Amino acid sequence: MTHIYERLGIKPIINALGPATRVSGSIMPTEVADAMRDASQYCVDITSLQARASQIISGHTGAEAGYVTSGAAAGLLLGTAACVTGLDPTRMNRLPDTMGMKNRVVMARSHRNFYDHAVRSVGIELVEIGIADRYSGAGVRDAEPWEYAAAIDEHTAAVVYVAYEHTQPDLASVVAVAHEAGVPVIVDAAGQLPPASNLKRFIVEGADLVAYSGGKAIRGPQASGILCGRRDLIEAVALQHLDLDILWDQWNPPVELIDKRHLPGAPHHGIGRPCKVGKEEIVGLLTALDLFVQQDPAARRADWLTLMEQLLSAAGEIRGVELALVNDPKRSEIPVVTAQIDADVCGMSALDVIRRLQDGDPSIQANPTHVRAGGVAFGPMCLKEGEPEIVGRRLREVLSA
């Protein structure tokens, strides 16, 4: 039996890194792939499908409305555009020219990352605040709520907040100062699942829009994501994303997503058009989201733990390597195996190990985050049955060479 990658002459890799885009994200449950295949055999009105998606996402997140995007980064672009234009079609048509509009977005320096290209591409000016000297080691502080308040003025369209365990200040205090000034807060929560409770958490904490990846832990299509939040903002998102090449009098969008009475006329194709989402992605994401929410977190964790135990036992004892199973549910829902490499004993560095695993056959991807400190890590999220043993054996082989 050959599979598509064999026919294309592309060798699949063993992914012990996790659902990163450069290694093609996660592996979809077959139910999700089947739903996408099913979806691909019909044509539907895409606005009606997004309106239905809005209801379903709203049910899972507690937000007023939701939308399926082509990824969390697309969600940041669309959300920023919505905050800049509101429901004004003239402004939508002018983007990324934001002259005369609310065109500044406030972000803490410690939150900056290269996904914020998506925010900047809307034509806004990014206003950075705070000095995170807790990172440089020179101090203990990060951006503080009063610094957000000082940076917000009549030109501020939004605050963008990147949610991680270690993020400071806490979201609720940022929301408090932003809302005091009538400014919406967009949360980048791309990788903040699991736990599934985080689907509701940021909305509860007052976020106006929250962006998630669909291709990470949700295990939806790699090119999918969720944006959820305020109904008026999701309406502005839809208006700048959907194909609007239609006559006003013919156009009949579902009122729950787009209410024509809010508009003097329809905008044209918007700034979000390059972030197109197909029916297959929408259906795949919704299917994956349902499965993700239904799955018992304890069972998911137990499956992951088994994979990591298999990897660990296949690796066995390796001279110069301290292998450990990191399994602390309070710190992370995802158990991982770490290998601390003593370069003097092993005759190679952690980076050498990563590269040899990658360049071997089969190619194995491990997590290089702590490579400078001698650490190589392995995660369970994208491993298939039988693969942990291969990874463990390969690790032993590479280090005994």
Ligand SMILES: *Cc1c(COP(=O)(O)O)cnc(C)c1O
């Ligand atoms: C993964 C990630 C993104 C991008 O998500 P996509 O769904 O791939 O667009 C954005 N922000 C953060 C913090 C991420 O981890």
